[in-house]
Amino acid sequence: MAGRKFTAISLLMLNLLSLLPLLTISFSHDQPTDRRILVLLDDLALKSSHSIFFTSLQSRGFDLDFKLADDPSIAVKRYGQYLYDGLILFSPSTDRFGGSLDLEGVLDFVDSGHDLILAADVSASDLIRSVAAECGVDFDEDPSAMVIDHIGYAVSQIEGDHTLIAADDFVQSDIILGNAKIEAPVLFKGTGHSLNPDNSLVLKVLSASSSAYSANPASKLSNPPSLTGSAISLVSVVQARNNARIIISGSLDLFGNRLFRSGVQKAGSSYKYEKSGNEQFVTELSKWVFHERGHLKAVNLKHNKVGGTDEPSMYRINDDLEFSVEIYEWTGASWVPYVANDVQVQFYMMSPYVLKTLSTDLKGLYHTSFKIPDVYGVFQFKVEYQRLGYTSLSLSKQIPVRPFRHNEYERFITTAFPYYGASFSMMAGFFIFSIVYLYNK
Template identity: 35%
Template sequence: MIKFLILILGLVFAGTPNNQKKVLVLSDNPAIYVSHSQFFNLLNKSFRVDYKNIQSNTFNLQLFGEWQYDHLVLFSTTNDLKVSTQELLDFYDSGRNILLLGSTDQSKYFRKFLNSFGLDMHEYGSSVVDYFNNIKGNQNIVTTSNVNILKVDKPVAHQGAGLAMTPYETFQVYGLVRGSETAFSGPNLSHNIIYVGATQGRNNARFVATGSWEILSDEFLNNSNLGNFELAQEIILWGFGQSKILKAENLIHRRLDSDDIKPYNYRLREDCYFSIDIFEWDHQKDKWVPYVSTDNDVILEFVMLDPYYRLPLKKGDGAKYELQFKIPDVYGVFQFKINYLKPGYTFLKIAEKITVRPFRHDEYGRYLVQAFPYYFSSFGTMAGFVVFLIAFLLNK
């Protein structure tokens, strides 16, 4: 019997990939494991999950200089976390992802931490109210269809506090789920109310925050008329780096009339060919697939201090984006640059340095069209001198 159990356990663990990412869930409320069971089921399908009390000393984010987890889920409370906010920020700066489920009575510790990502929680004890978009006339359980970046087809329900972007909002801060035009929370206007906010760092680490726990609770996730279940799936996929992930490879540049790839230098006014392959991660197929940009927004910059060219790359076969252009009539050190910052997608920053040289003395044309006036004037002067000489000698 014991051997049979060992065999069964061996088969179970053999089916679990060794490279599965680890998630740490921190909360001091045991009731959430019942009220949010659907959310935790989604987490357990894709990750190895550790559950710890927020006040516990039995976990380490970092041990001997190595991060022990890939992602972090925080259920904010009135209690502070044992680790410092700086350690959490270091965790994020290392390229790892954080999901924070907020609440109206969360401590200053969590409010300060949230503010580090360009987001603010509304006032203590506040709650979003909507008299027009709600469930069964309960103005405190509001709904909205204003979802960005994430793919959610049904209205999303929310109960609790809202978020707002700080005044120094940048292109890296997103309102994933925003309140409807009729929603309000105390003195905050509707366009400032965010139910789910996010920040993506320049290192492509992602931080997602919700205004309340309830948005991912079983009460809303089990309601087939709402899109909260889809939202939970999308938050896990996007927030933990499984969707809208881009990578670029196979960068090629060459002279148009040559097969020599990535030459060290180009000559003025040469025709140049540039191409690069861009892929997007498909979590359903579990592989990289060609990325298709529908906005024609993959831009190549040809830069020396300032861009001389900004040219959209054309979609080629497969994952290829390509372009032909003429090297400018300026010599120096240039760079091929792609700085792709599409909202919701990981950032692509690519640079390749090359040199543009002037013509060598033996590369200039023998006769230049623009010099024809000088040619005519020179030969005209010689012809005039001969005519004058003949006329002078004959008349003497």
């Protein structure tokens, strides 16, 4: 009886083990959207004053963990694994993060492919400025400087110092800002920044007007301002080479409920919008930064000889081959076919020997065919795709190319017929000469 009981338990365990792969597959999900986000605040009151923005994220399925920036329990990594997928820094005045997080920790977080939203203002500390500088953004050196615009300011009951500006110079990208046009100007009150010219990955998404400048509104100008005109960036984005995404804003109020709900009338215009463009602008940007839009993936990279289906271990020079790859785009809910006419493949060895633009069937499949060049060695199929707002694709697959074997060359080559004729005529001549010489008296 004991033996039968042991056998039954063993069979049950084997059956459970055999189901584990199925369970793993059924619970896995193939989607890039970050879900666990750490929000660091200067003051917990920001949870209510910026609740519309946070509620928007939570309604889209994000799990927000709110902490004070100097909370000693802060940890973004445990046992070598990151606990969060995204980081929101709404703590411009903090001089030091709590727990194990520091400047290097934030940079390592981004270097590991995770996303970041950073909001600053005139109280931005050296720590926040350093994080921004490492991302290619330099805030005005004057810590009290704000963006001032005496022409493009927002009309209000209190004219003030024209630091509340109505900005409408958006980046022209439907991928970053969505398909719906932002009609109303965005209200901005904060500090401006410039982009590091050595960093090609940073991009302005909201720029100041040509009449704006950065200075201390409480003091008279004694020297020309260091930042002027459209060179001032109000909000910038970065997409790193590892596809991590970053938003850097010079205004924390940009994300606040007050500016979300405020009407806006730009100076010089008689039309007043009942609601500013802040909520739409920030919402669309957050969709982009957390990979709900503009995220690509490539699968099923294949190649084979024309007429064949199997992928060979090597090719021969002058073979005709077919190449294909499938590319899909994440919409925030599902993968859909990505359609474009500028995807290319390189057949590469030290330099590209073949460069072909891929045709698409509009269902995600990109394909082409070409003849292998008359050069043998180790080649690569390379797909390098970079487009504004989209994650970059970098695919490669190695394949050797051999020359003809000795028995694979043509037996007779047409262009060599003169040489064949010369050889046979010389043999015939020698034979005739030998006959004549031997039998001539």
